[in-house]
Amino acid sequence: MAFGPDAVADHRAVGAAGPGGAAGEARAAVDERGDRRPVRDPISKGTAGGHLFFQCDDAHKTHAELEERGVEITEDPVDQPYGTDFGLRDPFGNHIRIAEMKAA
Numbered sequence: 856m857a858f859g860p861d862a863v864a865d866h867r868a869v870g871a872a873g874p875g876g877a878a879g880e881a882r883a884a885v886d887e888r889g890d891r892r893p894v895r896d897p898i899s900k901g902t903a904g905g906h907l908f909f910q911c912d913d914a915h916k917t918h919a920e921l922e923e924r925g926v927e928i929t930e931d932p933v934d935q936p937y938g939t940d941f942g943l944r945d946p947f948g949n950h951i952r953i954a955e956m957k958a959a
């Protein structure tokens with residue numbers, strides 16, 4: 856995982872790579888004092904809006920495993936032009952999508 860400022864002065868980026876080498880990046884706004892509360896507070900209350908996306912190798916298998924563990928599934932797997940995805944909500948109420956991408 857890599858932490859540090861990016862090209863935008865009021866953002867910080869966090870990058871991560873999974874076992875297959877797929878990389879991702881998340882951004883969090885901070886004010887001039889480095890205060891993350893404007894971002895952290897809405898996320899912890901489930902009121903941030905938007906979706907967080909994750910990628911998996913098998914959407915149906917991942918969906919079944921999460922459902923078995925009691926995760927709140929908001930949408931069953933659906934075929935999309937880019938692959939198969941489904942929706943869930945974290946314990947705070949934030950929306951999350953998990954997708955199995957089609958081969959390029």
